[in-house]
Amino acid sequence: MLSKSQIKFINGLRKKKQRTENQLFIVEGIKAVEDMILSKMPLHQLYATSLYNNELNIDQITLISEKELKMISQFSTPNQILAIFKIPQPDSHNHKDLTLVLDDINDPGNLGTIIRLCDWYDINLICSKNTVDCYNPKVVQATMGSIARVNICYQDLSEFLNTSERPIYGAVLNGSVVYQTSLPQKAILIMGNEANGISSAIEKYVQNPITIPQFGKNQNTESLNVATATAILCSEFKRFL
Amino acid sequence: MLSKSQIKFINGLRKKKQRTENQLFIVEGIKAVEDMILSKMPLHQLYATSLYNNELNIDQITLISEKELKMISQFSTPNQILAIFKIPQPDSHNHKDLTLVLDDINDPGNLGTIIRLCDWYDINLICSKNTVDCYNPKVVQATMGSIARVNICYQDLSEFLNTSERPIYGAVLNGSVVYQTSLPQKAILIMGNEANGISSAIEKYVQNPITIPQFGKNQNTESLNVATATAILCSEFKRFL
Numbered sequence: 001m002l003s004k005s006q007i008k009f010i011n012g013l014r015k016k017k018q019r020t021e022n023q024l025f026i027v028e029g030i031k032a033v034e035d036m037i038l039s040k041m042p043l044h045q046l047y048a049t050s051l052y053n054n055e056l057n058i059d060q061i062t063l064i065s066e067k068e069l070k071m072i073s074q075f076s077t078p079n080q081i082l083a084i085f086k087i088p089q090p091d092s093h094n095h096k097d098l099t100l101v102l103d104d105i106n107d108p109g110n111l112g113t114i115i116r117l118c119d120w121y122d123i124n125l126i127c128s129k130n131t132v133d134c135y136n137p138k139v140v141q142a143t144m145g146s147i148a149r150v151n152i153c154y155q156d157l158s159e160f161l162n163t164s165e166r167p168i169y170g171a172v173l174n175g176s177v178v179y180q181t182s183l184p185q186k187a188i189l190i191m192g193n194e195a196n197g198i199s200s201a202i203e204k205y206v207q208n209p210i211t212i213p214q215f216g217k218n219q220n221t222e223s224l225n226v227a228t229a230t231a232i233l234c235s236e237f238k239r240f241l
Numbered sequence: 242m243l244s245k246s247q248i249k250f251i252n253g254l255r256k257k258k259q260r261t262e263n264q265l266f267i268v269e270g271i272k273a274v275e276d277m278i279l280s281k282m283p284l285h286q287l288y289a290t291s292l293y294n295n296e297l298n299i300d301q302i303t304l305i306s307e308k309e310l311k312m313i314s315q316f317s318t319p320n321q322i323l324a325i326f327k328i329p330q331p332d333s334h335n336h337k338d339l340t341l342v343l344d345d346i347n348d349p350g351n352l353g354t355i356i357r358l359c360d361w362y363d364i365n366l367i368c369s370k371n372t373v374d375c376y377n378p379k380v381v382q383a384t385m386g387s388i389a390r391v392n393i394c395y396q397d398l399s400e401f402l403n404t405s406e407r408p409i410y411g412a413v414l415n416g417s418v419v420y421q422t423s424l425p426q427k428a429i430l431i432m433g434n435e436a437n438g439i440s441s442a443i444e445k446y447v448q449n450p451i452t453i454p455q456f457g458k459n460q461n462t463e464s465l466n467v468a469t470a471t472a473i474l475c476s477e478f479k480r481f482l
Contacts, residue, residue: 109350113466120465122457144463179480215479216363222385224361224472225354231469232476238456239420239477 002047002068010047010072013084016133023087025135029079035145042086047072052080074137087135090153097186098237099124099166101157103202104193105131105226112142113227114191119146121234128157128202157190161205164188168207170198171229175209183237191230243288243309251288251313254325257374264328266376270320276386283327288313293321315378328376331394338427339478340365340407342398344443345434346372346467353383354468355432360387362475369398369443398431402446405429409448411439412470416450424478432471 002010012018013026024044027033030052037043037056046061048054049069054061069078100123105111111132118125132139134152143150161168169183170190190206192198198206212224212232223229243251253259254267265285268274271293278284278297287302289295290310295302310319341364346352352373359366373380375393384391402409410424411431431447433439439447453465453473464470 113469116466117469119457120453120455142466144466149457212361212476214361215482216360216390225357225383225385225468227466227469228354228358228472231465231472235453235473235476236480241456 002062002064002072007068007071010082010084014074014137016136019087019133019135024084025087025140026074026082026084026137027140028073028075028082028137030081032141032145033081033083036083036085036148039145039148041148042088044084044086046081046083048081091151092153094124094151096122096124096151097241098122098234099126099164099188100230100234101160101188101190102127102131103157103190103198104128104196105191106194107226108132108136108138109142110194110225110227111136112139112144114230115139115143115150115152116146117227117231117234118150119143121238123150123234125150125152126157126160127152127154129154157202158205161188161190161202168205169210169233170203170206170208171233172198172203172206172209172211173223175211177213178210178233178236179213181208181210183240185237185241187237189233189237191226191233194226243303243305243313248309248312251323251325255315255378257377260328260374260376265325266328266381267323267325267378268381269314269316269323269378271322273382273386274322274324277324277326277389280386280389282389283329285325285327287322287324289322332392333394335365335392337363337365337392338482339363339475340367340405340429341471341475342401342429342431343368343372344398344431344439345369345437346432347435348467349373349377349379350383351435351466351468352377353380353385355471356380356384356391356393357387358468358472358475359391360384362479364391364475366391366393367398367401368393368395370395398443399446402429402431402443409446410451410474411444411447411449412474413439413444413447413450413452414464416452418454419451419474419477420454422449422451424481426478426482428478430471430474430478432467432474435467 019025027036043060046058047064049066072082140147166186166188168188260266268277284301287299288305290307313323381388407427407429409429
């Protein structure tokens with residue numbers, strides 16, 4: 001049974017301000033929630049209908065009706081459970097070979113896809129403060145559980161790039177052809193905003209501008225989707241390991 | 242000025258049945274529409290508000306009010322123009338080096354991203370009949386104009402694969418590591434459905450199963466997003482050319 005103030009509180013977590021203040025975020029659906037719990041994401045509270053088969057023996061569980069689940073879900077046909085997790089602290093001592101830096105990515109689907117890619121390729125992720133919040137429900141859903149396994153840090157990019165000692169690569173339209181570039185094992189790769197690319201304030205840190213060459217003769221083709229380009233470039237860093 | 246039946250007809254084109262019967266589809270927004278026209282997509286009719294600066298001197302133009310545009314747009318804040326184009330005939334004599342075959346891709350965003358990728362890498366696209374319709378408005382929007390420049394054909398995959406003479410590769414979870422596989426210039430690459438991968442009916446045509454290796458130690462990570470995986474594999478086919 002949910003009180004009015006509980007419903008208001010849960011729906012409030014769809015807003016970044018409320019998530020930040022409470023350091024909590026929402027995940028929906030059996031598979032996504034169980035995946036988070038198995039990946040040790042700290043659970044705050046779980047709401048489930050009587051249909052839910054609690055195989056993981058979760059303690060912090062509140063039984064609710066299907067009608068109540070609809071009132072707190074973002075979906076028109078929600079899938080039995082909705083969970084609230086604590087936002088984990090990024091681990092600044094977690095040094096992986098490749099660090100991906102996102103300069104103001106706006107689209108939740110793109111960020112979700114990129115987080116899933118970082119999980120697969122074992123990459124650390126640093127996002128500019130204006131990048132869409134990774135605990136936005138659309139991002140969380142698009143990561144397919146990967147958000148529990150990727151070390152994600154929001155910080156001032158200039159500050160990070162100023163103090164970093166690794167070679168800095170950046171995706172641009174007129175750089176060296178990536179297929180003909182020898183890439184180091186330990187590096188930083190910067191990807192820019194969907195519409196504007198890497199901002200001028202950050203561009204100056206790019207020591208090695210790289211480009212995915214275009215094969216079609218269609219000069220109108222502007223660019224690849226940023227998640228697509230990120231995938232291809234991360235694959236290039238990892239393929240010779 | 243739009244009549245009630247015109248409004249009904251245009252909105253009907255959001256459904257696949259109506260698009261197929263009339264061989265027409267919708268594109269919205271100045272950039273996307275102009276991009277289509279510059280890429281020689283055959284225009285059927287263009288609806289524009291008085292704000293639209295008709296720099297391309299388009300003939301088939303109907304002036305409408307902003308209120309009317311809202312009635313035929315899928316967006317809450319539409320961008321000055323909405324165009325109806327004729328669905329082009331796929332060119333079966335258009336033999337590019339790489340042909341990508343999609344076995345029941347469901348998500349419009351994924352298909353749109355893949356079409357944009359095919360444009361960039363100069364790849365032919367063959368979709369199974371159950372793949373989401375490429376003239377679905379969400380797909381069209383996600384292609385960012387690339388739909389005008391990619392040769393897309395919907396057909397029975399068994400029929401196509403039976404008669405094809407090129408080596409057939411397929412993305413699977415336990416194939417040869419793609420980074421250690423020598424890939425030919427001319428080939429067919431099959432990508433499967435988001436949830437189920439390549440169907441058993443199509444799997445038997447795969448002569449060369451290939452896999453993108455996982456680098457993280459997280460055994461829970463299931464897979465990459467299908468558009469991400471397609472990008473990485475297409476890049477592998479093209480990187481040595």
